[in-house]
Amino acid sequence: MTAQLVFAYPGDLSTRTGGYGYDRRMIAGLETLGWDVELLALGDGFPDAGSVVKQNAERLLSALPDGTLLMIDGLAFGILDDWATREAGRLRIVALVHHPLALETGLDADRQSVLRESERRALVHVRHIVVTSQATAQTLVSGFAIRADDITVALPGTDPAPVSACDGDPPHIVSIGSLIPRKAHDVLVDSLKLIEGLPWKATIAGSRDMDPSTARALERQIAALGLHDRILLAGDCDDTRALLATADIFALASRYEGYGMVFAEALSQGVPVIACRAGAIPDVLPSDAGILVAVDDSAGFAEALEKMITDKAFHAEMAAAARRAGERLPGWDDTARTISEALEAIA
The missing domain is CATH 3.40.50.2000 (Glycogen Phosphorylase B;)
Structure with a gap:
């Protein structure tokens, strides 16, 4: 039977950032491995989404049937702590954490505190967490009291590309x-x-x-x-x-x-x-x-x-x-296999 996953994401999945690029390649890699990935757009503005956008995102997520295997990009999940508290018992929630929200540059101390606490509360309710680096895994263990066994590190892949001659004049x-x-x-x-x-x-x-x-x-x-x-x-x-x-x-x-x-x-x-x-x-x-x-x-x-x-x-x-x-860098097929194995192990 085809493995099924709902992937919920904030904003525009085509946005040219490393985080969205990772999401796109992960989805493609999982589909290549036989996963049926259903995409669920949660709206714009996360993690600073307004109340209307946030409520609509929670409504969409709550409409998923019991037992759904659901991965949520951390840019949105970190502020969905109240929703996660309500729904974790019936959904198999996996968080994809690119980096903790409170570590974004330019936040004042109060905003950092709010984001750190909401993300900590949200992560309590997941079945598993996927992160993109060992450094982020260590941050979650030391700063969010997450067990290392509950985290999978899936490094981003790298595609082959032309090697630079490194002989520019001027450099x-x-x-x-x-x-x-x-x-x-x-x-x-x-x-x-x-x-x-x-x-x-x-x-x-x-x-x-x-x-x-x-x-x-x-x-x-x-x-x-x-x-x-x-x-x-x-x-x-x-x-x-x-x-x-x-x-x-x-x-x-x-x-x-x-x-x-x-x-x-x-x-x-x-x-x-x-x-x-x-x-x-x-x-x-x-x-x-x-x-x-x-x-x-x-x-x-x-x-x-x-x-x-x-x-x-x-x-x-x-x-x-x-x-x-x-x-020595991994390819995107390595990334997809790592995530696939972690998802398959979730009860």
Whole structure:
């Protein structure tokens, strides 16, 4: 008999972010393995959805028949604690946690506290939790009192893609990530100003729509620093793998990542990485394939960029190590099998 799963998600599943990309590839992989996956859209605005959207989402979920195997993306599930308390006894609920909601950058202390408590209460009622990194699993164990046995780590897969020649003149610095505070593109821009005298060009690709105020602030920052002719804000990118194939350095100063799929993609294309010691990034990036600096350390980020640009032998060693690391990364079929096995074990 075909295995059946309802996958409930917030927002637009076609959105170009790592989290939604993971969701799409997971769904496709499970269907390839024989699962019948029914999609259930919960509405926009999560985790800050208004009461009407939230109530409608709860109504849709409560309409599912008893015994349904239901996976809910954590962006929505983390605020559905009251619903989970009511319905957990009759539904087999699985949470997909990309990263805890309270760890999003830019939240005040009160909002962090509310989200942490609601997500903790919601996770009490699940049959199982799927996470995208060991770092997130450890966070749930240490900060949410979840048993390690109740968590499956299903690392994102990585597709084959063209390897960068890493011989740009000037070196091409690429950054990929939505223009939101957590991605810290402002730190990258400040660091690029500090190495203005070196040869380089930079492309920052990512949606402007998720946080328009942050996008506008980044545009003003680039203009004020006189870097508008050297930094391209490319907006949404149809083919990030093609963009990475042109990169000599991948640089993203994220303040937190639940995994960081784009870091893995850069490695798979032989592009050395400069990033921050935040979330799961140190787990993704081997020490010989990139440089990690402290969060919000523009000077340290600039020093790392300078080293990568000026020391050609060092850059070549890092690029070779990135290619080796990329060859060890899992594929999306591995991700799907891991999740499938976890779902099959749920009573």
